Amino acid sequence: MSFAWAKQYEPQTALTKWLDEKLPLPRLVYNAVGAGYPVPRNLNYMWNFGVLAGFFLVVQIVTGVVLAMHYAANQTVAFATVEHIMRDVNYGWMLRYAHANGASFFFIVIYLHIFRGFYYSSYKAPREMIWLLGVVIFLLMMATAFMGYVLPWGQMSFWGAQVITGLFSAIPLVGESLQVWLLGGFSPGNAALNRFFSLHFLLPFVIAGVVILHIWALHIPGSSNPTGVEVKQESDTVPFHPYYTAKDGFGLGVVLILFTAMVFFLPNALGHPDNYIEANPLSTPAHIVPEWYFWPFYAILRAFTGDLSIPFTGIVLIPAKLLGVIAMFGSILLWFILPWLDKSPVRSGHYRPMFRKFFWFGLIPCMIALFVCGGAPAEEPYVVISQIATAYYFLHFLVILPIISQIEVPKPLPFSITDAVLGQDKAAEAPRTGSVDGGDTGTAPEGSLQPAE
Amino acid sequence: MTIRLGGIIAGLAITAVLVLWSLLPGAYNYAFGPAPEQQPSYAFYEHGEGPAGGFSFDGAFGKWDYAQLQRGYQVYKEVCAACHSLKFVSFRNLRQLGYTEAEVAAEAATWTIPGIDPTTGDQTTNPGKPTDAFPPVYYSGQGNPPDLSLITKARHDGSNYVYALLTGYGEPDPAKAAKVGFEVPDGLYFNKHFPNVNIAMPQPLSDGQVTYADGTESSVAQMSKDVAAFLTWTAEPSLVERRQTGWFVLGFLLFATTLAFLSYKQIWAGLKPKKK
Numbered sequence: 001m002s003f004a005w006a007k008q009y010e011p012q013t014a015l016t017k018w019l020d021e022k023l024p025l026p027r028l029v030y031n032a033v034g035a036g037y038p039v040p041r042n043l044n045y046m047w048n049f050g051v052l053a054g055f056f057l058v059v060q061i062v063t064g065v066v067l068a069m070h071y072a073a074n075q076t077v078a079f080a081t082v083e084h085i086m087r088d089v090n091y092g093w094m095l096r097y098a099h100a101n102g103a104s105f106f107f108i109v110i111y112l113h114i115f116r117g118f119y120y121s122s123y124k125a126p127r128e129m130i131w132l133l134g135v136v137i138f139l140l141m142m143a144t145a146f147m148g149y150v151l152p153w154g155q156m157s158f159w160g161a162q163v164i165t166g167l168f169s170a171i172p173l174v175g176e177s178l179q180v181w182l183l184g185g186f187s188p189g190n191a192a193l194n195r196f197f198s199l200h201f202l203l204p205f206v207i208a209g210v211v212i213l214h215i216w217a218l219h220i221p222g223s224s225n226p227t228g229v230e231v232k233q234e235s236d237t238v239p240f241h242p243y244y245t246a247k248d249g250f251g252l253g254v255v256l257i258l259f260t261a262m263v264f265f266l267p268n269a270l271g272h273p274d275n276y277i278e279a280n281p282l283s284t285p286a287h288i289v290p291e292w293y294f295w296p297f298y299a300i301l302r303a304f305t306g307d308l309s310i311p312f313t314g315i316v317l318i319p320a321k322l323l324g325v326i327a328m329f330g331s332i333l334l335w336f337i338l339p340w341l342d343k344s345p346v347r348s349g350h351y352r353p354m355f356r357k358f359f360w361f362g363l364i365p366c367m368i369a370l371f372v373c374g375g376a377p378a379e380e381p382y383v384v385i386s387q388i389a390t391a392y393y394f395l396h397f398l399v400i401l402p403i404i405s406q407i408e409v410p411k412p413l414p415f416s417i418t419d420a421v422l423g424q425d426k427a428a429e430a431p432r433t434g435s436v437d438g439g440d441t442g443t444a445p446e447g448s449l450q451p452a453e
Numbered sequence: 454m455t456i457r458l459g460g461i462i463a464g465l466a467i468t469a470v471l472v473l474w475s476l477l478p479g480a481y482n483y484a485f486g487p488a489p490e491q492q493p494s495y496a497f498y499e500h501g502e503g504p505a506g507g508f509s510f511d512g513a514f515g516k517w518d519y520a521q522l523q524r525g526y527q528v529y530k531e532v533c534a535a536c537h538s539l540k541f542v543s544f545r546n547l548r549q550l551g552y553t554e555a556e557v558a559a560e561a562a563t564w565t566i567p568g569i570d571p572t573t574g575d576q577t578t579n580p581g582k583p584t585d586a587f588p589p590v591y592y593s594g595q596g597n598p599p600d601l602s603l604i605t606k607a608r609h610d611g612s613n614y615v616y617a618l619l620t621g622y623g624e625p626d627p628a629k630a631a632k633v634g635f636e637v638p639d640g641l642y643f644n645k646h647f648p649n650v651n652i653a654m655p656q657p658l659s660d661g662q663v664t665y666a667d668g669t670e671s672s673v674a675q676m677s678k679d680v681a682a683f684l685t686w687t688a689e690p691s692l693v694e695r696r697q698t699g700w701f702v703l704g705f706l707l708f709a710t711t712l713a714f715l716s717y718k719q720i721w722a723g724l725k726p727k728k729k
Binding site for chain 2: 243249261274380387
């Protein structure tokens with residue numbers, strides 16, 4: 001699908017003409033990320049992170065495939081083969097540090113991408129499917145990252161695997177057996193390491209597949225934009241190439257500079273020193289912490305310190321551990337129903353005064369508190385802070401969003417993207433060629449992509 | 454509507470469970486309950502600082518001091534190697550410390566490597582070859598001396614930690630120890646820079662213990678600094694090369710990003726509204 005004014009691919013050379021008849025791959029690229037994809041002209045830098053996430057997925061797959069050529073998933077040698085990569089493989093240290101920090105940067109750009117979605121309500125109709133696929137990608141990323149962290153077979157690898165698979169043991173009746181089945185043993189060992197390596201190799205390609213679906217679903221309604229007003233006319237859009245290839249290229253350069261600074265100058269800053277100690281089932285680290293990108297969810301897991309019991313009887317209805325596991329998985333799974341929780345017809349947080357306050361003074365501080373508490377030892381005052389932040393997290397998405405979408409009075413929206421960029425007077429001067437509805441009547445035509453506003 | 458109503462009910466329920474069964478009892482306990490017990494040893498712990506003046510490899514432009522690395526290797530060989538192995542390092546790697554190929558072969562031959570005699574099957578020992586890794590160390594005493602190959606990466610701020618640990622031995626302040634009832638347990642030694650101040654390793658270094666080949670005075674501080682530098686090298690042999698590569702890559706990226714920015718500005722020049 002595309003807008004009526006989208007540029008059409010015209011093969012120029014004999015080769016591309018021949019190719020276009022047999023397998024129109026250049027046409028596909030042209031329409032997907034080339035001049036054939038009209039994109040709103042007012043995207044800010046927050047719209048850069050989808051491309052960057054795709055870039056880091058490629059970085060992870062390329063570095064990961066080469067690392068796998070030198071790594072052995074066997075508990076007796078896994079730690080040593082990682083050191084072999086660091087010491088004996090040509091530029092092995094660069095590959096491994098790029099892969100380890102690449103995972104961190106993948107999560108940084110994904111979190112910015114997700115929070116862009118929260119602020120500008122990118123999940124709303126007609127883009128629910130893009131959002132749902134995005135949540136699937138995020139869950140797959142978390143699984144992949146967790147299993148990748150186990151592979152160096154250091155202390156945090158081993159004990160992280162123990163703790164995370166231990167979450168499943170909280171499930172009533174079958175939990176203990178489930179954990180043994182997942183690990184292939186009573187504690188992480190060779191069976192667990194082998195299957196984690198296999199899955200860690202497989203899942204990135206599954207992610208790549210879902211990413212293709214994500215982009216496909218994006219191309220049906222087209223990209224959202226900071227005003228939240230849908231595209232109405234040709235002057236609202238510019239071709240993806242060269243406009244956004246140039247802008248994303250600059251953004252990529254900036255992020256690569258930061259990435260390079262981490263890889264070459266602070267490669268271990270985001271990791272834990274204990275993972276340079278070989279896994280030892282007989283020695284538990286003082287503080288078991290996951291990688292930094294899981295800290296907010298780890299804080300939610302640990303926030304539930306008390307069993308749900310009937311007071312004064314001692315009858316436990318739900319143990320604290322199970323409550324924590326439900327809350328942790330629930331905190332991400334609730335994103336699946338987000339498009340139906342927030343029914344405000346206005347998309348952009350820019351035009352939603354109440355939503356905006358709760359976003360900047362509620363959700364963002366809450367996420368920062370969860371992040372800090374997740375990385376801190378399970379002591380006061382971190383526990384109480386994480387409990388308050390966890391409570392706010394669920395209230396924000398499940399209670400506050402549905403209520404404010406009902407009672408909020410949004411600010412007036414610009415008529416069109418062109419108006420928002422140029423101001424109303426100038427936009428009136430500009431010829432409105434190629435309008436969807438054939439004229440600037442200001443009403444969305446039947447079958448337009450505009451949701452009921 | 455059903456989804457929103459369900460969401461509100463679920464959100465209030467999970468918050469109620471969290472607040473009533475976890476937050477309120479926990480907060481009450483935090484405010485009015487007994488303070489969490491602290492080990493008396495924590496009163497003696499001091500965060501360790503690195504050597505005065507820092508290491509030659511500190512900072513983004515730092516370089517190895519090869520004479521120091523060679524001295525550090527000597528300390529490892531004559532002191533640490535009695536108990537601690539260095540299994541991820543091979544003798545051939547010593548070339549990076551500035552030794553010639555012949556010197557490395559001669560140095561390797563001073564070590565004995567356990568092996569099997571292929572004709573009899575008996576256990577035997579051979580002189581080390583440059584291709585051999587440092588041999589395993591069998592330790593019969595109490596405790597479990599860790600392998601030192603990665604020790605400076607396996608501790609927070611590892612190079613400074615190793616230096617601080619080696620210079621942190623002493624006796625606890627007797628007045629303070631009597632006050633909190635602290636005694637160093639039998640078989641352990643007091644070290645104010647070790648996390649729980651009771652370490653199984655006796656003080657390994659004393660002044661003048663090693664006679665440096667280059668004539669440097671072998672004070673405890675000097676030997677600690679040298680061996681900490683050597684262990685930084687064993688943990689990260691590519692440290693200096695990595696940063697040099699990094700400056701080159703950063704320079705290229707700054708240039709490429711500047712070009713990308715200029716082309717972005719040029720491509721968008723016709724579209725951007727003029728500033729009022």
